[in-house]
Amino acid sequence: MSLAANRVNNSSLRSAPWNNLLYWLYVTIKREIEISYAFMESNFDAAFVPFPIFATASLLHRKGTYEEVVSSLTNTLLYGFFFYYSTELANNADGGTIEDEINKPNRPIVQSQTTVAAAKLRFYLASAMWLLLSYILDVYIWSLLWIAVLVSHYLLRASRIGPAKDLCIVLGVTSQLMACWKLGGSDMHDGWRWPVSMHRWD
Template identity: 30%
Template structure:
């Protein structure tokens, strides 16, 4: 067996790190804005509500960034570990279709991240919301069959959005009546048009055995529902959240 040169050995950790960064970038590219940014932004809003500024604000935002990075990571690793057949058709740049890892490799990363996410939730006082999200991800991606996707998906994702926003607020302080009003309105408003994302994935979903709303009623009704929801969203937010503050 040939020995590895010291120079080559010294580069292996760096190569592995770069490879993991590349893999993670492809893993989370589609959902980072929707799953990471709202949590951090909502923590900033909660800090403003609780009059937190300066270095404490910076500390809260760093912790929020880590917490919601793991929030997104466990969703994407479990989803893509079980959805490689769909991704091969719809998103071939993702890690498994691109041969950067295997489904079992993603699941190993998932369980490691689950442990880190749970520890961070315990350390930050958000464990209840972290545990709720962990249960949702396990149920939705590892237990539910693809054929039940249409009926099962809406409620867990609504609960997951509540868990996300409640954890984000609780990093800054207790979730009071103002916090709950914002959490519930935004969670419902975000999930009402969410079925639009299934329009792009019909071919891959069909191959995986999923049944989605565009398959049942066609893509045009879903598109029109999405457009109507987006038009109504600013009005609803203003009437229910902004106007009462004045």
């Protein structure tokens, strides 16, 4: 075998592990995106859409500039994604597999695409990333409140107690709207009128 052929073979052997690693990363990321979408697809309108709407209301209230609108809405969409993702992970990790088999048969745990333990692990990781982002955006108080609601509502099963479930909903809506209002940059005192009005309406 010629020297040139040996060099080609050696180069192929060296590149093979990298190719395998890249392929593994591609498959893993693709699968995670698909599972994340399956976790999140059922409640998109209720859990995610209010974020850009309420942040936009805050921006309009203070007459934000174009640059501020772009920056604020970008942060809001990223923040809203983690809010929504952590919520759906906690919801799925609640373990209501029998109920989901009837009402939401497309959920990943029901489809055996993942497990309750894996969903809980994703919840802890997503919550940690969300808290870090919240700290950077200075809305971590509202994120901590929401995570406390999620843990109480789903993992500690407070949702089975009527008044506790209602309280979780009130605190959850408040944390969602107030974080959006602050991300929009308006005065927080003005923002309180919205959740208070909504809770009175309920």
